Amino acid sequence: MCTINISYILKDSDYPTAGAKLYDMIIAKYDTEDSITLDLIDVDALPSMFLNTSIGKLITDKGKMALKKIRFTNITKSQAARIKDYVAKVS
Amino acid sequence: MATLTFNSTNKDIWLSKIMDYKNCVHNEDCENVVLTFPNIEVKDLSPVHIVTLACLIEHISRFDVNIKVDRQTAVGNYLYLTLKFKEYWAGGQDHSHIEDENILNLWRLKEEQKELYGDEVANYLKSKFKSDKDLSAVKLSITEAFYNVCDHANANKNAFSFIQFDPDKQILQIAVCDFGIGIGNSVRTVLPDASDEEALRKAIEPRFTVKSRMHNSGMGLDSIRGSSTEDQNMLILSNGAFLMTKGDSVRTKNLDFEFRGTLVYYKINLNHYDAAETLETLDFDYL
Numbered sequence: 261m262c263t264i265n266i267s268y269i270l271k272d273s274d275y276p277t278a279g280a281k282l283y284d285m286i287i288a289k290y291d292t293e294d295s296i297t298l299d300l301i302d303v304d305a306l307p308s309m310f311l312n313t314s315i316g317k318l319i320t321d322k323g324k325m326a327l328k329k330i331r332f333t334n335i336t337k338s339q340a341a342r343i344k345d346y347v348a349k350v351s
Numbered sequence: 352m353a354t355l356t357f358n359s360t361n362k363d364i365w366l367s368k369i370m371d372y373k374n375c376v377h378n379e380d381c382e383n384v385v386l387t388f389p390n391i392e393v394k395d396l397s398p399v400h401i402v403t404l405a406c407l408i409e410h411i412s413r414f415d416v417n418i419k420v421d422r423q424t425a426v427g428n429y430l431y432l433t434l435k436f437k438e439y440w441a442g443g444q445d446h447s448h449i450e451d452e453n454i455l456n457l458w459r460l461k462e463e464q465k466e467l468y469g470d471e472v473a474n475y476l477k478s479k480f481k482s483d484k485d486l487s488a489v490k491l492s493i494t495e496a497f498y499n500v501c502d503h504a505n506a507n508k509n510a511f512s513f514i515q516f517d518p519d520k521q522i523l524q525i526a527v528c529d530f531g532i533g534i535g536n537s538v539r540t541v542l543p544d545a546s547d548e549e550a551l552r553k554a555i556e557p558r559f560t561v562k563s564r565m566h567n568s569g570m571g572l573d574s575i576r577g578s579s580t581e582d583q584n585m586l587i588l589s590n591g592a593f594l595m596t597k598g599d600s601v602r603t604k605n606l607d608f609e610f611r612g613t614l615v616y617y618k619i620n621l622n623h624y625d626a627a628e629t630l631e632t633l634d635f636d637y638l
Contacts, residue, residue, distance in 0.1 A: 307469075309498055
């Protein structure tokens with residue numbers, strides 16, 4: 261299991277670039293880890309251009325079942341609702 | 352000298368005049384322009400009036416025209432003294448802080464500042480509402496709106512936003528306007544036969560995208576719509592059409608004039624937002 265700190269990725273990057281970095285980090289661990297935890301501590305908004313280049317691209321490239329390896333932690337209720345809504349709309 | 356007179360805050364009349372004056376100054380090749388606002392009151396101004404006027408002034412200023420605001424009128428005085436309009440065009444400011452804590456003053460949208468503005472909105476909300484409410488949706492919506500302008504509008508930096516808070520009703524009013532190509536023209540790059548009304552309806556469909564940039568996937572306007580609370584409208588005016596959503600309903604109509612650009616105006620009722628609540632985890636076992 262590995263944990264990726266999203267706040268760290270968002271620091272000093274615009275949203276599309278940060279999303280692309282996250283995607284690369286997930287892909288680098290995807291075949292070797294049982295689960296990948298995305299830590300949302302200190303993260304407020306999750307705009308579509310961040311989700312498009314990370315989670316959205318993962319769904320496009322590997323199918324939505326690839327998300328079963330992903331879990332979010334320190335996630336707010338509104339962020340959880342947003343991610344679920346996003347996944348439902350892009351899948 | 353040209354005098355541009357705004358004597359009604361009725362939004363149809365105001366916006367129609369904005370477009371008339373946009374053409375007029377372009378054609379007349381005048382050196383001086385005076386903006387005057389007889390018979391209208393400051394209390395009747397909304398963010399729509401402010402952002403569209405800012406785009407008009409920005410447009411005119413690019414023809415080396417000397418622009419003056421008639422300070423004999425209450426609205427002219429308000430624009431000059433309270434909203435510090437002069438600092439934007441004579442002072443080159445992109446944003447000017449003002450004393451009124453219910454207003455997040457005009458912000459000039461620039462590609463390099465689209466992230467910064469979201470942070471500024473979040474800081475404004477944090478300092479103003481020292482509550483535990485989760486207002487992240489507001490930052491989300493304004494960030495989406497800014498990216499929409501930067502990605503699709505081709506506005507040549509003529510774009511502004513303005514936020515006003517009504518403390519009695521607890522409603523945030525947000526307006527973002529640009530004088531770019533408009534949603535209709537943008538949508539017609541992929542759907543050449545779409546009318547302006549059809550283009551606006553397509554633009555708010557989740558996953559419909561003109562793919563101006565790689566990170567676009569057609570979720571931006573859907574995200575803004577999602578943040579506009581169910582009891583409030585989201586309005587989009589662009590090219591020859593107007594779209595209004597409220598909850599699940601969507602209404603469109605043709606305009607009597609062409610709005611060359613895009614205006615997005617939405618309201619968020621903060622009474623609808625709950626306290627921030629952190630969950631332990633979210634997984635996708637339900638898929």
